[in-house]
Amino acid sequence: MMPELHPAKPSLLIESDFWRDPYPFYDQMRSVHPLYKGTLFKHPGWYVTGYEEAAAILKDARFQSRIPLPETSRKYEQLKHVQHDMLLFKNREDHRRLRSLVGKEFTPKMAESFRPFIKDAAEELLDQLESRQTADIVSEFAFPLASLIIANILGVPKEERHQFREWTASLIKTIDFTRSRQALAKGNAAVIKLTAYFKDLIQKRKTDPREDLISRFASLEQLTEEEFLAACILLVIAGHETTVNLISNGLFCLMNHPAQLAVLKDNPPLIESAVEECLRYESPTQLTARMASEDCEINGNMIKKGSKYTSF
Template sequence: MTGNAYELWTPAHRADPRPVYARMQQEARVVRLVEPFQQMPFWLVSRYQDVVPLLRDDRLTKDPYKLSEQARAQFLRYTHDGLSRHMLFSDPPDHTRLRTLVSQAFTPRRGEALRSRVITLATELLEAAIARGSVDFIDAFAFPLPVIVITELLGLPPEDRGPFRAWTHAMLVPPADGNPEPVMAASRSFLRYFTTLLERRRAEPGDDLVSAMLAVEAQGDRLRPEELISMLLLLLVAGHETTVNLLGSGLLALLQHPEQRERLQADRKLVDSAVEEMLRYCSPVEMSTARFTVAPTEVCGQVIPAEEMVIAGLMSANHDPEVFADPKRFDVGRTPNKHVAFGLGIHFCLGAPLARLEAKVAFELLLERAPGVRLAVAPEQLEWRKTSLIRGVEQLPVSFN
């Protein structure tokens, strides 16, 4: 079924796309849409019972390099070739090899040391925000917390963090005029940055993930240069983007549901389930990354031609009334809560534990030190990010007074 009637990219629908998803679920199991920024056609699966098997469907490929040159050029025209050889664009055995190498870099010792560092950073950022009285929560807390954590894990110097936000934003939201140059310029900047960084780390290894990945490589599990750089980009971008939107949208959900905020304030043991409900209700990753048909393939009763893109609607699935009772309700104690916010299967988000840790620490601190935080503008004044890949507000003005 074509999806001309399902508009997801106007400001009104970016503010709340859930009514459109609800209509999709009732009318069709799979819908063909066209993403307006790149004029990219894709098939969207919206029901939970269909999204779950799709995320595990090995008939579809994640690797655009298995497609014809013409199809690959279409799908990757906004992607620099040197940055597209990571886990999300690969199938086994390459995916297994790449994920194993990265997993080996996340040692237990690093994990044990991480929680105390996240607490220290979150405390410093929140105290600074409270001292200012009124801040943009995204700029003052939700962005710097995960970006500092992931850049420290990677061993990137603090003075290098400045451009990352602009480069990431450009790559995630291609320009509406169809001009690829801003996207490609950001890609080239990342490529130059990581090429230089790897040269430095090979000469002077440190106690960081980049050095650990190079050490694993030195043991014989070699990565091609473009694979290593692509993986570093993926770790940097995925290592903070999901958490930025989880923190911002999660706080907004609490502010817009005062009864749930009071419930959480009264029972701090609900923080874990509250974070899971934020992941479901807010769905910081709105749609999965792409899968491709290699040959004509039946998906949800629809035969999709070869070399077309298929995407799982994660937010839609997380609001499916067949699975979640009263899905419009934000419930910090919801259980069970089998959301798909981090995906499923072999491509389940490697950074999910880190995102959960950062969110739990952040909201525990907010409940303790900023119980009176409030939204400083009317909700309808908030601007939502234009891309449908991720979901979050551009700014979140709050007051601590």
């Protein structure tokens, strides 16, 4: 039997303390049970806070069904359609097919070729902040940097990039666990605009290919038009949220741990392990979700087909 979480505890989720520091809540949940069944943020399902349990579930083929967001609503049709064709929400064979197709063009080597551009873009943004006493790292460095990079990789012309800021900000909120209906409506509107924008750009790149990802994707005959559009939109979302969070959380961690910052300044090659540690210690993605594709037993608990799992 699953122990009950203390009734007062879930209320922490709507308190500002949780947003400032979610870890005490995770600890509380873990101390009750590493597999907690309940309703958090209005989502009923299983919440996994144990490392062993989360690792086992994420590797278990029975839990590979991802959960497209939003669920059933007529209101957000365009958002639902585009999610349906996204790699992130595909399963098993469909996922393998799309992943290997997209992976043919979006390779580590291709990403590496953008290193000089990324370095110049970061230096230019930092130069603008150099003489300032204070700066907002999220809006003045991390977000513009991520935005410039992903737009450049895809092949969005420089003069058109400013439009992405608002669209991506709206889309990012639609994959947040605590998204509101208003956020979904705004995300749906952003998808309509992004779809029209990318349809036009794809046509241009088909007739006049460049050295960018959209031109490369255009050469993949097996990629349907819907999958092509969904891949562009997914890359816009995925390339922003995570990178912005990593840069800003990482800096925040280092500033709160001055001794570690000093060690890094004395030994810059340590940056690689510092990035890995920031990913672990203050993760840019705080949770991920799965759905059980069949009835199964985990740690003595019977999980029904269709039950949702969220691991923090």
